[in-house]
Amino acid sequence: MLSENYLINLARPLQLLILLFAVVLSIGYFSGIVFVNETTAATTQGVVENYNGNEDNEEADEMKFKKSSHEMLNIIHTHILSMSVIFFTLALLVYGTRCPAKVKNTLMIEPLISVLVTFGGIYLIWIGYDWMSYVVMISGALMSLSFGLSVLLISYTIIGSWQR
Numbered sequence: 001m002l003s004e005n006y007l008i009n010l011a012r013p014l015q016l017l018i019l020l021f022a023v024v025l026s027i028g029y030f031s032g033i034v035f036v037n038e039t040t041a042a043t044t045q046g047v048v049e050n051y052n053g054n055e056d057n058e059e060a061d062e063m064k065f066k067k068s069s070h071e072m073l074n075i076i077h078t079h080i081l082s083m084s085v086i087f088f089t090l091a092l093l094v095y096g097t098r099c100p101a102k103v104k105n106t107l108m109i110e111p112l113i114s115v116l117v118t119f120g121g122i123y124l125i126w127i128g129y130d131w132m133s134y135v136v137m138i139s140g141a142l143m144s145l146s147f148g149l150s151v152l153l154i155s156y157t158i159i160g161s162w163q164r
Contacts (some may be wrong), residue, residue, distance in 0.1 A: 007096035008161035015158045022151045028149055044133035051126045072126050076119045086112040090150045098156040107150050114143035
């Protein structure tokens with residue numbers, strides 16, 4: 001069974017593996033955020049148009065069409081599965097850090113809730129609840145903040161253990 005703060009007691013090769021995993025995962029995660037910014041312009045209207053199209057807007061720079069049910073299932077299915085694995089793995093690593101229990105518990109649980117809220121919200125946008133774009137943006141921001149803080153905490157714990 002894993003004990004709290006276990007990361008500092010791992011052999012250095014395992015710590016290096018975890019640190020490299022966190023770096024590579026961060027590159028993948030944040031390149032996905034760049035993609036989201038490219039497709040939505042980081043606006044609520046951009047989020048709505050990304051899933052429901054903008055054929056009615058004759059002044060749009062880029063024409064977008066409403067996603068099909070097949071496309072939506074593919075987006076939601078792949079993102080929920082992959083992100084749940086990512087955040088479960090990060091939660092196991094966050095558990096091994098030194099930080100207050102409330103912070104640790106929040107970083108372990110919040111992103112999984114945000115995955116459900118974000119992709120459930122995207123589905124609701126697709127079926128016509130455009131106001132959910134605000135919820136999606138907030139939950140997506142919280143998810144990304146949790147991701148970044150988790151990676152920093154894990155990295156700080158591992159690198160800090162080398163100073164002892």
